[in-house]
Amino acid sequence: MHATDAPSQRAEILRQSQHFPFFKLIGLEILDIAPGRSSTQITWRPDLQQPAGLLHGGVIASLIDTGTAYALLLCDELQKTFRAGGSLVTVDLRVKYLRPVSTGAITCESQVSRMGRQIIHVDAVVTNDNNREVARGDAIYTTVTPGKSND
Secondary structure: OOOOOHHHHHHHHHHHHOOOHHHHHHOOEEEEEEOOEEEEEEEOOHHHEOOOOOEOHHHHHHHHHHHHHHOOOOOHHHHHHHHOOOEEEEEEEEEEEOOOOOOOEEEEEEEEEEEOOOOEEEEEEEEOOOOOEEEEEEEEEEEEOOOOOOO
16 A cells, blocks of 8 residues: 555645635644555634534544545555546544543544555554544445446
């Protein structure tokens, strides 16, 4: 799962991620990416809390969904699809909430667990500032290529 032109491609992906409106909206940062893995982070803010004052579960789910997708962006197995204008789509996203978050940052470490020809599995672990797990997640992706029937 190594990318041949990873350093320049990595830098460009990290640069572009700083300008996505949704990432700005929730304060999501891409800390690092490499073929088959990523590290992403969100810091608790009052506007991201649910009525009980805890970080909203949807924010944690978004962190996992983004982290798992970014773990795939430098994988050699997907570069042909990307060059053809194809993209990844989430088929399934599961989140297991383990501990509430009411302050600080949470970091999501994602890693590809199975790279199939059409189905890709990625696992994620979210920890708080004390390195305690707050959530676990897994995602299943497939690729979509323009002009190819996906019916």
